[in-house]
Amino acid sequence: MDARSLEESIRKDIENAANDQALEEARIKYLGRRGLVTSLLKNIKDAPPAERPKLGATSNRLKKLAESLIEEKLTVLRAAQPASRFYTPPHDATLPAHDGLTGHRHVLSKVFGEIKDIFVGMGYTLASGPQVELEYYNFQALNFPDEHPSRDEQDTFYITDDMLLRTHTSPVQVRYMEEHKPPLKIIAAGRVFRNESIDPSHAAEFHQVEGLYVDTDVALADLKKDVEIFIQQLFGSKTQVRFRPSFFPFTEPSAEVDMTCFVCRGSGCSVCGKTGWIEIMGSGMVHPNVFRAVGYDPDIYSGFAFGMGVDRVAMIKYGIDDIRLFLGNDLRFLSQF
Numbered sequence: 001m002d003a004r005s006l007e008e009s010i011r012k013d014i015e016n017a018a019n020d021q022a023l024e025e026a027r028i029k030y031l032g033r034r035g036l037v038t039s040l041l042k043n044i045k046d047a048p049p050a051e052r053p054k055l056g057a058t059s060n061r062l063k064k065l066a067e068s069l070i071e072e073k074l075t076v077l078r079a080a081q082p083a084s085r086f087y088t089p090p091h092d093a094t095l096p097a098h099d100g101l102t103g104h105r106h107v108l109s110k111v112f113g114e115i116k117d118i119f120v121g122m123g124y125t126l127a128s129g130p131q132v133e134l135e136y137y138n139f140q141a142l143n144f145p146d147e148h149p150s151r152d153e154q155d156t157f158y159i160t161d162d163m164l165l166r167t168h169t170s171p172v173q174v175r176y177m178e179e180h181k182p183p184l185k186i187i188a189a190g191r192v193f194r195n196e197s198i199d200p201s202h203a204a205e206f207h208q209v210e211g212l213y214v215d216t217d218v219a220l221a222d223l224k225k226d227v228e229i230f231i232q233q234l235f236g237s238k239t240q241v242r243f244r245p246s247f248f249p250f251t252e253p254s255a256e257v258d259m260t261c262f263v264c265r266g267s268g269c270s271v272c273g274k275t276g277w278i279e280i281m282g283s284g285m286v287h288p289n290v291f292r293a294v295g296y297d298p299d300i301y302s303g304f305a306f307g308m309g310v311d312r313v314a315m316i317k318y319g320i321d322d323i324r325l326f327l328g329n330d331l332r333f334l335s336q337f
């Protein structure tokens with residue numbers, strides 16, 4: 001084949017290549033190891049010396065021509081292909097899904113949800129009150145005498161002389177009774193504040209759930225029954241409950257409630273300090289002075305109240321050893337629940 005028809009055939013073949021494969025075939029036909037242009041170049045050394053320079057120039061020109069035409073044609077073919085042909089990642093159904101960060105409820109609100117569900121199932125309804133509270137509701141109406149040391153027990157953040165951050169949820173009892181007539185059966189939950197020295201079991205902000213039941217003829221036995229049902233629903237039916245005499249200005253008699261340690265079931269371990277018991281809430285029969293403060297006749301009505309720390313319940317339930325973690329906003333902690 002002379003140089004002229006070789007050039008023609010190169011142009012024609014490359015021009016007519018309809019896809020990558022046809023183009024690759026054309027490349028092999030001319031530029032492959034045994035390709036027509038390649039052989040031409042190889043044969044130069046066998047040609048008579050006088051013809052070699054011309055032959056060399058022609059074959060080099062044809063080689064360059066073929067290369068650049070192929071390059072051009074490749075661009076044309078690529079442009080004509082749909083984008084998906086350029087990058088088609090293999091679909092591997094066994095690859096793990098992207099672990100997207102989704103939000104979820106805070107552990108304290110989950111635990112409160114459980115507590116609430118149990119009490120609602122027992123006929124309690126929800127009540128609430130303000131976090132910035134009057135001294136009257138936080139102390140006075142709850143039978144804390146003026147200037148009495150019992151006020152110092154709850155190190156209080158005062159805002160003004162008669163306004164403070166509530167130190168417990170018990171003021172909600174008073175507010176609710178002012179607005180409603182017995183019978184009533186409520187729980188109230190929320191954040192409380194105490195000027196504590198901070199350590200693994202003390203925070204300046206924590207959470208309580210308060211319970212109050214008032215009717216005619218409410219007895220201590222009713223308190224014991226409701227508290228026992230609650231604890232056994234939350235911690236298991238084998239949990240035992242005991243009442244220990246205590247003091248609160250707004251209840252009489254008053255009792256701390258202990259339950260058998262859920263870890264050792266009462267035999268003694270590090271969680272319960274080897275006693276087998278864990279303190280879970282304060283409770284008692286509503287003091288007649290509290291009824292008087294809200295205009296209830298203590299000769300007609302009686303009632304019980306109890307209060308517990310939600311943080312503490314969550315710590316017991318999940319084996320958390322530092323109360324400061326709850327409001328620390330560390331996702332490594334929060335995402336575990």
Ligand code: PHE
Pocket residue numbers: 167168169170210211248251282283284305306307308
């Ligand atoms: N308010 C008490 C406290 O914060 C708990 C309590 C509530 C005790 C209701 C008795 C009755 O310690």
